[in-house]
Amino acid sequence: MTETLTSDRTLTGSPLVKRGLADMLKGGVIMDVVTPEQARIAEDAGAVAVMALERVPADIRAQGGVARMSDPDLIDGIVEAVSIPVMAKARIGHFVEAQVLQALKVDYIDESEVLSPADYVNHIDKQKFTVPFVCGATNLGEALRRIAEGAAMIRSKGEAGTGDVSEATKHIRTIRGEIAQIQAAYAADPDSLYVKAKELAAPYDIVLEVARTGKLPVVLFTAGGVATPADAAMMMQLGADGVFVGSGIFKSGNPSQRAAAIVKATAYYDDPAAVADASRGLGEAMVGINVGDLPAPHRLSERGW
Amino acid sequence: MGVLGLQGGVAEHVRLLESLGAGTRLVKRPEDLTGLDALVLPGGESSTIDRLTRLFGLREPLLEAIGSGLPVLGTCAGLILLAAEIEDPAPGQRSLGVLDVAVARNAFGSQVASAEATLAWGGEEADAVRAAFIRAPAVTRVGHGVEVLARHEERVVAVRSGSTLGISFHPELTGEPSVHAELLGMVG
Numbered sequence: 097m098t099e100t101l102t103s104d105r106t107l108t109g110s111p112l113v114k115r116g117l118a119d120m121l122k123g124g125v126i127m128d129v130v131t132p133e134q135a136r137i138a139e140d141a142g143a144v145a146v147m148a149l150e151r152v153p154a155d156i157r158a159q160g161g162v163a164r165m166s167d168p169d170l171i172d173g174i175v176e177a178v179s180i181p182v183m184a185k186a187r188i189g190h191f192v193e194a195q196v197l198q199a200l201k202v203d204y205i206d207e208s209e210v211l212s213p214a215d216y217v218n219h220i221d222k223q224k225f226t227v228p229f230v231c232g233a234t235n236l237g238e239a240l241r242r243i244a245e246g247a248a249m250i251r252s253k254g255e256a257g258t259g260d261v262s263e264a265t266k267h268i269r270t271i272r273g274e275i276a277q278i279q280a281a282y283a284a285d286p287d288s289l290y291v292k293a294k295e296l297a298a299p300y301d302i303v304l305e306v307a308r309t310g311k312l313p314v315v316l317f318t319a320g321g322v323a324t325p326a327d328a329a330m331m332m333q334l335g336a337d338g339v340f341v342g343s344g345i346f347k348s349g350n351p352s353q354r355a356a357a358i359v360k361a362t363a364y365y366d367d368p369a370a371v372a373d374a375s376r377g378l379g380e381a382m383v384g385i386n387v388g389d390l391p392a393p394h395r396l397s398e399r400g401w
Numbered sequence: 402m403g404v405l406g407l408q409g410g411v412a413e414h415v416r417l418l419e420s421l422g423a424g425t426r427l428v429k430r431p432e433d434l435t436g437l438d439a440l441v442l443p444g445g446e447s448s449t450i451d452r453l454t455r456l457f458g459l460r461e462p463l464l465e466a467i468g469s470g471l472p473v474l475g476t477c478a479g480l481i482l483l484a485a486e487i488e489d490p491a492p493g494q495r496s497l498g499v500l501d502v503a504v505a506r507n508a509f510g511s512q513v514a515s516a517e518a519t520l521a522w523g524g525e526e527a528d529a530v531r532a533a534f535i536r537a538p539a540v541t542r543v544g545h546g547v548e549v550l551a552r553h554e555e556r557v558v559a560v561r562s563g564s565t566l567g568i569s570f571h572p573e574l575t576g577e578p579s580v581h582a583e584l585l586g587m588v589g
Contacts, residue, residue, distance in 0.1 A: 106554075107517040116410075116535045116574045117512050120444050120477070123408040139491055142453065144408065144446040179491050179506055180446055181536065203512035203536065226513045363407050363453050364429070370457075 114228035114248035117181065117203065118315035121145055121249075121338055125328065125359050126317070128152050128342040130170075132177035138345070141355035145181040145203070147340070148174040153210045153257030154343035154382065157394065163211040165193040171200050183230070188400055189215025191224075198227040204249070205229045207242075209399035210256045210342075219400070222246030232319070234267045234397055236274035240298035240306070243314055250312060252336070253397040254320015257343050259384025261321040263397055264331060268318050272335045275306055282307035320397065323348070323381050325361030325374040332365035349379030402585075403428040403437040405463075407453040409445015409478060413573035417581050431462040438588040439472040441581075442479030444535065444571055447506065448491035450478055460497070467499045472564040472587035474580065480504060480567035481538050488541060500565050501544025508539035508556065508569075518570075520551050522559070522579055530577050532570040534558075539569055 107113070124144025129135040135146045150166040151159065165186055175182050181203035186193035188207055193214070197205050207220050209232050222229040223246035232253040233239035239250045252271055254264030274296075281288045282304075293303040305313050318331040319340035328339045339362055341355075348354045357374040364370035392398070404414045406427030415425045418441070428434055442450075454460045467473050467483075475483040484496050486503040509515070515535045521527035530551075540557035543549060551559035551568070558569035559580075564587045572580045 105519045108514065110517055112574060113515045113517055113533055113535065116533050116571060117515060119410040119413060119574065120446065120535055122410065122412075122445070123406075124446060124449055136492070139448065140493065142449045144449050175511075179489065180448060181512065198513065201511040201513055228512065359449070359452070360456060364457070 109226035111248065115314050117228060118230070118249035121181070121317075122315060123363055124338045125355075125362050126183065126338070126340045127345055127355060128340075129174060129346070132173045134346055134351070135174045135177045137352050138355055139178045139180050141352060142359035143180060143355065144338070145183055146174065146178060147183045147185065147206060147342070148202070149185055152343040152346060153396070154259070154347050155257075156210060157257040157385075165190070165196065165211070168196065168200055171197070171202065175200070175202065185211055186220065187211040188213040189218050189220060191220045194220050194225060194229075198225055202227065207231045207247075209253060209396050213399050219245050230317070232397075232400060233271065235270045236278075236306075237296035237298050238400065239271060239312060239316075240296060240302045243302055243312070244299050247314065249315050249317065251317040251319040251340055253400075254318065254322070255387045255390070256320045256396050258321050258387055258390070259323040259344060259347075259382040260387045261323065261327045261330070263387050264318050264320045264322060265334065267320075267397070268331060268334045268336055271316065275310060275312070278303060278307045279310050321387075322358075323384065325357045325371055328358045329361045329365035329371045332362055338362065344382055347382035349381075354378050354381075402426070403434065403440040405440065405442050405450070405479070407445075407457075408449050409443045410571065410573060411443050413571075414441045414443050414476075414581075417573045417576065417578065421578060421581055421585060423585060428459075429457070431458055434462050434466045437466070437471060439474070439584055440466065441584070442473065442475040442482050443573075444477030444479060447478035447481040448494045450482060451494050451496070454482075455495075464497055464499065467497065467565065470564060472584060474566045474568070474584045475500075476568050476571055476573065477535065477537060480540075480569055481506060483565060483567050485544065486542070500560070500562055500567050501547055502540045502560055502567065503542035504538045505541050506538050507536050508541075509534060509537050509554070512536055517575065518553055520553050520558070522551050528579055530572060530579050531575045532572045532577055533574045534570045535574075537569040540567075
C-alpha cells in the first residue's frame, strides 16, 4: 500500500508527502554521482540531492549494452556518504528494481529512459509505493500520464549524456507551451477540454487541474545535456523548478568548481552578472556530442511514451 | 513579510502568507531585508541554503536583522539555519546560531518515513494543526528561555524564543494557517 495511516493519524507515502520532498528541492541542482567520493564533492558544492548510479549517461552511451539498476552496495555506499537526499534509477516498467530501491531506503526513484526499458508497454504503477518517483517527459501528455501513474515529480528528458542542451530546451518549451495552450483553450471554451484530454491521452481531471492552475500539479525539473552555468540558468528562465546535471559535472575538467558554479547560476538564474561570475575559469566543459549526429536508435529521449 | 528565496519551498510560504492578507517579498540579496516586518526561512536543503547565504553575502545581514529583533519563522531547513548547534552537519555546514537549541537533521529517517501528522500546537489549550514532516529535523536540546510548542513521536518539533519561531514541519504544504498567523501576530 502506498499510504499507511497509524492510530495517531500519521500518514506516510501520501501524494502530499511525496510531492513535498520535490517542493523542497526547488531552485536546486541534482547531480549524477558514481562513487561516494563524487557524492561528497556534490554535497560540498551545494547539490540539493544526488543521483546514485554505476555509469553516467555519457558512459552508458559510449559503452552500449543493457543498462540496469545499480548494485545495492554502490547505492548503500552513497547513502552512507552524504546527508542530502539520494535518488536512484530503475528501468522503465521494472517494478521489482523499484521495490529493491525502496527497500534500500533511497529518497526518490527515477524511472529512467537512461537505463534500458524493461517493459515496452507499461510503466511502473508508482501509486503502490511509499517512496516517491520522478519520471521523464518530452511533452505535456507524457508528463500527465506519468503523474496519473503516481509520479510525484517530472523532469523534462532532454538527451542525456550528450552535453547538448538543445533537446532539454525543446522539451521544457514544449511542456510549458502546451500548458499555455490548454489554459487558453479552457478560458475560451471549457467544453473543449474533453477533446484536449483525449488529444493529450491523459486523464481529464489532471488536464482540468493544469488548465485551472497554469502549471503541472508536481514540480518540473529539466534534465539531459545541461553542462554549463548558463545552460542551467536558461532552463530556469524557461520555467524549470530546478535542474538535473548528469555527465556534465564529472565529465568536465574541474568537477568541484563546475558543480558549485552550476548551483550558483541556478539560484541566481535571473541575474546575468551572477551567471557571468559563475561561468569564469571553469576549465574544460564535457566534450559532448551534437544530438543531430546521433542516429535515431541511440536517442534515449524516445524511450518511454 | 520577507521569504528567503534562495532555494526550497519558497512559493508555498508566499501563497500562505498572502492568503492571510500579508504582502510578501523574496529575499535574495542583502538589500531585500530593508524595511521588513518579519521573515520566513523556508524548507529546502539546509546545506545548500547555508552555502548560498554565504556565497551571496546574506549571512551577516541576516544575523544583524534577526539580532535587532526582526520576527522570524524557520521551517525544517529554516529551523536548522536558526539553531545554535547542528548535531550532524554536512561538511562545512554552518548555522546562524540565533536560537539556543541543538537540532538533528533527518531525525525521523529517510523519505519513506516522511509523513503527514496532526499535532497539538501551543500548550494547554492546544489547537490541532495538520502538517507534513519531510525528512524532518528534530530539536535535541532546548536552551534556557526557549519554549517548547509541539512534539511529535515524543520529539520536540516546535520551539519559540522571543520573536524567533522554529519548527520541524511544513504547515505551508498542508495550508495550515496557525503558525504563520502567530508570526504575523508578532509584528508590532
